Amino acid sequence: MTEYTPRIVRTKPGKEFIKTVARLIWNQLEDLHEPLITLPTGSTPLDLYQYFIDEYGDRAEIWRQIRLVALDEYIGLPADDRRLFQNWLGREILDPVGVPPQKRVTFNSMAEDADAEAQAMEQWIRDNGPIGLAILGLGLNGHIAFNEPGSSFDSVTRVIELSPETRETNAAYWGGIDKVPEQAFTLGLKTLAQAKQIFLLVTGSHKAEILDKTLNGPITPEVPASFLRTIANVTIMADTAALEG
Numbered sequence: 264m265t266e267y268t269p270r271i272v273r274t275k276p277g278k279e280f281i282k283t284v285a286r287l288i289w290n291q292l293e294d295l296h297e298p299l300i301t302l303p304t305g306s307t308p309l310d311l312y313q314y315f316i317d318e319y320g321d322r323a324e325i326w327r328q329i330r331l332v333a334l335d336e337y338i339g340l341p342a343d344d345r346r347l348f349q350n351w352l353g354r355e356i357l358d359p360v361g362v363p364p365q366k367r368v369t370f371n372s373m374a375e376d377a378d379a380e381a382q383a384m385e386q387w388i389r390d391n392g393p394i395g396l397a398i399l400g401l402g403l404n405g406h407i408a409f410n411e412p413g414s415s416f417d418s419v420t421r422v423i424e425l426s427p428e429t430r431e432t433n434a435a436y437w438g439g440i441d442k443v444p445e446q447a448f449t450l451g452l453k454t455l456a457q458a459k460q461i462f463l464l465v466t467g468s469h470k471a472e473i474l475d476k477t478l479n480g481p482i483t484p485e486v487p488a489s490f491l492r493t494i495a496n497v498t499i500m501a502d503t504a505a506l507e508g
């Protein structure tokens with residue numbers, strides 16, 4: 264297995280992180296024609312999305328060209344449920360900046376055959392990809408998208424059982440663990456590896472331990488993000504709190 268050293272963009276926490284990451288993402292978006300991208304949900308990108316709305320919101324010609332493909336999604340929630348990641352991303356970034364709804368390729372959370380829905384997404388990416396820029400967050404347990412610990416490096420888009428740890432973390436957003444579905448769709452690790460560029464966003468001292476494992480620990484499915492060291496074109500964008508603890 265070839266091991267690569269990911270490029271690390273290191274900034275102070277807060278505004279410097281947001282401004283630096285926004286500029287680097289924007290440069291990529293300007294370079295790509297009709298860029299196919301992924302965007303993470305969670306607390307890490309929230310201020311970044313607000314900054315994009317405030318500072319880049321008027322660049323309609325770029326936002327209109329963007330094609331978004333979902334990274335992951337809960338299973339079993341109706342289309343108007345606020346918890347759906349596609350709705351969360353709509354509220355926090357896509358609607359305000361004007362990424363057209365028809366350019367958002369998302370999972371049908373209520374699909375009768377969830378496995379077939381996952382396979383259809385994998386096929387869609389094969390037919391319409393590659394992903395130009397995969398922007399990812401890092402879970403406290405090392406997951407990227409919803410590739411939970413134990414995910415094979417060969418994994419493709421599929422249905423997964425959420426780990427108790429992930430459900431507990433997400434319960435904070437939705438008012439209790441019983442509100443967090445047990446299953447989800449996720450793009451696979453192999454699916455993500457085919458992206459032209461990957462940016463992993465990591466902030467805060469609570470992520471220091473898992474970021475250290477990601478960068479310096481064994482490359483193992485137990486830390487799915489460690490898989491990023493087996494592919495080229497990965498940039499870790501982290502603040503000093505996450506890098507130093």
Ligand code: PGA
Pocket residue numbers: 303304305306307308400401402403406407408
């Ligand atoms: P967070 O989530 O940004 O809320 O920490 C990251 C993730 O679980 O991917």
